[in-house]
Amino acid sequence: MMTQLKPPILSSSHLDTSIKFKTPSYAFYRLRFHPTRLTLWSFLFLFFLLLFFLCSPPSAGGKRRSLQTTRLPSNWEVKARNSARPQSKTDFTVLVTGAAGFVGTHVAIALKNRGDGVVGLDNFNNYYETGLKKARKTLLDRRGVYIIEADINDAALLTKLFEIVHFTHVMHLAAQAGVRYAMHNPASYIHSNVNGFVTLLEASKNANPQPSIVWASSSSVYGLNSKVPFSEKDTTDQPASLYAATKKAGEEIAHTYNHIYGLSITGLRFFTVYGPWGRPDMAYYFFTKDILRRKEIKIFEGADHATVARDFTYIDDVVKGCLAALDTAKKSTGSGGKKRGTAQLRIYNLGNTSPVPVVKLVSILEKLLKVKAKKRVLQMPRNGDVLFTHANISLARKELGYKPSTDLETGLKKFVKWYLSYYGGKKKSAW
Incomplete structure (x- = not known):
């Protein structure tokens, strides 16, 4: 029997993620x-x-920091406790890592809007423009979500945080994202996606009570698989990028902590998430930027002119899946690092099930922006990207009630509206 989900509460904003599920x-x-x-x-x-x-310079992925050296305000503990306070005893108390990130911001606001207590954690690194992250933080501040500015590898801080706040759940979204960047800074992926995950799991398994954990894996784990659509039952031992390899490593690490310490862990394989307040390193985002600037955009294709397609998934649909995963997560069975019984371990695809060719994405943007793109078609380089992604979401539909409802054109229309609004008041150099 599937756990009862909390009903939705809707509100109007650029985010559109006020969804109630729970020598x-x-x-x-x-x-x-x-x-x-x-x-x-x-x-x-x-x-x-x-x-x-x-x-010495900061370690890849963030500065070398600890609780003693992280510059936190003197009243950070009070702010964390207040932010973590749910509206009722039946609501959750959730730690959202990567809270100033794209998905993290949307999830944190949706949780807060439905009454859950939320505390954010983010190191505000400069992988992409920090101004965008600061703007997202402002959104969270307005809704009463406090973000602790620190690195996920700060074990002392995490230990202290778990002492002052008894989290029922952790939504772990902090990670070094992007496939191509791994060729320039591979260490950052190990720092954040492997070391950071282990640091969080260590703090969680030592906590009493242990929280249930939902974390972001990636569709990239399917790598060079040729069978479509991608199913959770498929093997995932052919990663095409270091990013994918670290996410696959994360899934194996999750299994280990579940098996040894009784942590309840749910992994979510996101498929090309897009929407307002998105990541500037994503194709739909920088295509929009370059089309408006009348700059040439590069469209890649595979061997023999093979089409590149993605299972684009709108942010609101992904948030629904994240909240449903939290609401159906069972309690961890361990206590203070000792396992008391078998614990829940799950993995789900969160996609849209409708792969769209990148050329189609561009044509929709041209229509919405009313600007003809200057296109240059190139052979896809060996940078870790794959030709296509396509999610089989039958398991998520059955066990989470996950039903994506936003087609690409509708989602891009919302994104373009936000983009023009956000950058419209900025100097021309911001484009």
Whole structure:
């Protein structure tokens, strides 16, 4: 029997996600025969070693920070407790990581709008324009969602946070996104998607009570699979990018923590999420930008002119799936790091089931923007991208009640309206 979902509450905003569900040898010779110099050299060595760690550049994916060095406001604990307070005892208390991100912002606001207590966590890295993330934070501030600015790898902070707030659920959306960027900064993907996930799971399994966890995997795990549509039962051992490999690693790590510590974990494989307040590194976003600037856009195709298509999924539909996953998540069975019984472990596709060729995406944007795109068709490079994605969502439909309802043209119309509104008041350089 499927767990009862909470009914929806709708409100009007750009977000539209108010959904209710619930030389070493010489030196050594000198040191051996001069004890006083040994002390001096030892002091200098320790001094420079300390200086190295303090002044070394940030580790990939974010600054090297801890609870002691993270600059948090003196009243951050009070703000976190207040933000985490649900409207009623039956509502959830949720930690949303990556809360200033695209999906994170929408999910956090939807949760808050329906009465759940929400605390956000985000490091505001500069993978894409931080101004957009700050603007999303403003939206969250207005709705009473407090975001802690810190790295997901800050174990001390997470431990403290789980002590002051007893989260019922964690919505883990913090990650280094993007397929192509991995070729330029691979370490950032390990830092965020592997190390960061483990850090969060460690804090969660040590918490008492343990929260239920819903986290963002990716359709990229299907990699070079040729069988379509992609089903959760398909093997996922042929990743085409490092990003995909880290998400696949995350799924295996989740299995381990579920098996050993009794954490209830649900993974969601997102399929090309788009919409207002989206990510500037996504094709629909920078196509819109370049078309308006009358700049040439590059459209890739496969060998022998094979079409590149994506299962574009509108943000509101994805939010519904995220909330449904939270509402149907069973409690973790562990306590303080010790497993008490078998725990729930699930994985679902969240897509739209209607792959659309990228050339069709461009034609819709041309229509909505009333500008003819300057197109250049190129052979797809080996950068980790795949030719197509297509989700089989029958399992999510059956167990989550997931029913995407937004077609691409309708979703892009909402995105374009937001885009023109958001960038319309900015200087021309912002385009």
